[in-house]
Amino acid sequence: MFAVAFPLAPLLAYVNNRFEIVSDFKKLVHARRPPIVIRYVSFATYCWLIFLSWFGDVSLLSTITLLKIYMQFLILFKLFSVLGPPSVPG
DSSP: OHHHHOTTHHHHHHHHHHHHHHHHHHIIIIIOOOOOOOOOOOHHHHHHHHHHHHHHHHHHHHHHHHHHHHHHHHHHHHHHHHHOSOOOOO
16 A cells, blocks of 8 residues: 555565575674573572472362362262262152
8 A cells, every 4th residue: 555655665675585594684783793601509499499399289289179179070070960969869
């Protein structure tokens, strides 16, 4: 739609994109170097590892508990649908 108002817009956009591609290529190849990574383990990192491990254990236990409750409900529902509700003596 903008091409109707300014017919040179597609040509200028193409030239601009070509210029950006060439300049980004030169920056990536020549000007930028990957940083040197110095890894160390601090007390805070160790605390986060313990917390995330604990959080994973708790989530696993809660998922297992919910699945067990759900399976018991399904078994009970299946028994009620096959046998009917339990009769109360009296």
